[in-house]
Amino acid sequence: MTIRPNRLVADVLSDAPATLRVFLDFHMRCVGCPIASFHTLADAAREHDVDLDSFLAALHAAAAAPALGLVPPPVAGEQTLERG
Template identity: 55%
Template sequence: MKRKLDDDATMDGIMRETPAAIRVVLQHGMLCVGCPIAPFHTVSDAAREHELDEDQLRRDLEVAIDARRVD
């Protein structure tokens, strides 16, 4: 299955491009919004740092991205 999120996409970039992703980040208990590391952390990095299931985080972010595309 092809990933919709580029492996090099940063958390900051994802949240800037898709503001609905901010809600996903917060729901996962992450404090990436405004974090000085967010411009450097990929989804993989953030999931690892926060001890989250990366696949679930990616799925949830992709739902937010897809919802934006429909609007």
């Protein structure tokens, strides 16, 4: 996925949920913000005084990385393994 500065924050978070960690790491409280549907990544970086190039690079890396440690919820009727 290509992440450009003109993409909306909400769209990036929706399309690549792994990027959530990047927003938090950059101390950006965009997650859950009502303005996220209107602010572009460039807007958010400017508002939070974040270097746009570093931010975009981190977003790209997060979006490209496989989701580790995420386990989908069990499907009804399936058995689950419990750890002891």
